[in-house]
Amino acid sequence: MRLLIVEDEKRLALSLAKGLTAEGYAVDVVHDGLEGLHRATQTPYDLIVLDIMLPGMNGYRVCATLRAAGHDVPILMLTAKDGEYDEAEGLDTGADDYLTKPFSYVVLVARVRALLRRRAQAKGSSPVHTIGDLRIDTGARRVLRGADPGDQDEIALTAKEFAVLEQLVLRRGEVVSKAEILEHVWDFAYDGDPNIVEVYVSALRRKLGAGLIRTVRGAGYRLEAPR
Structure with missing residues (x-):
């Protein structure tokens, strides 16, 4: 899952990005409303964390512009303001949720997960695959092995391993290219070796079974049920 943070308080923005990256999300950060609008229209984000008081263009206008253009990406608004009219204005422009500063990081993560679950349900998909x-729960970000619910073992994956697996799970049966995995699992600033994807796919095969992820030469990877 790839998230965009649009927040002009750089220390807060980088702190949120660090925490959400540790949760397994790919996170991009910008500090200006116009740049945030540009990024949001150019990249298929799964969720946007959007401050209201921004230079260039405020969060209300960014949100309203995205909605007017037909973008349905979930938007969680952040603001230092406090009051029901501010909240109402944010929701009226098309925001999905609203969080007033100062806020608990734990609450923010819970709101992010809830919005992502809600979007998945709206698209008719279940978080448990x-x-x-194997039972892969993209909501709880857990992988369990065992057909009997009372006798299952959890398979420990790193945040990045789970993020790579999640992209393959969400497009099960389809070929997913390295570029597509990089786009959703690593942020836009990543300029390293794209073969890093192979490293994580190899780790997943060791932990989950060699037959789960098939390499399609010259195209990418496909998740398949073991025979």
Whole structure:
């Protein structure tokens, strides 16, 4: 999942990005409303964390412009303001949720997860995917092995390993290219070796089984149920 943070308080923005990256999300950060609008229209983000008081263009206008253009990406608004009219204005422009500063980071993560779950449900998809004897819960970000719910073992994955797996799970049966995985799992500033994807796919095969992820030469990877 790839998130965009539009926040002009640089220390707060970088702190949020660090925390959400540790949760397994790819996170891009900008500090200006116009730049945020540009990024949001050019990149298919899964969620936007949007401050209201921004230079260039305030968050209300960014949100309203995105909605007017038909973008349905979930938007969580942040503001130092406090009051029901400010909240109402944010929601009226098309925001999905609203958080007043100062806020608990734990609450922000919970709101982010709830919005992502709500979007998945709106698209008719379940957060729990069963593949062979694996249960992959993209909401709780857990992988369990075992057909019997009372006798399952959790498979420990790093945040990045789970993020790579999640992209393959969400497009199960389709070929997913390295570029597409990089786009959703690493932020826009990543300029390293794209073969890093191979490293994580190899780790997933060791932990989950060699037959789960098939390499399609010259195209990418496909998640398949073990035979």
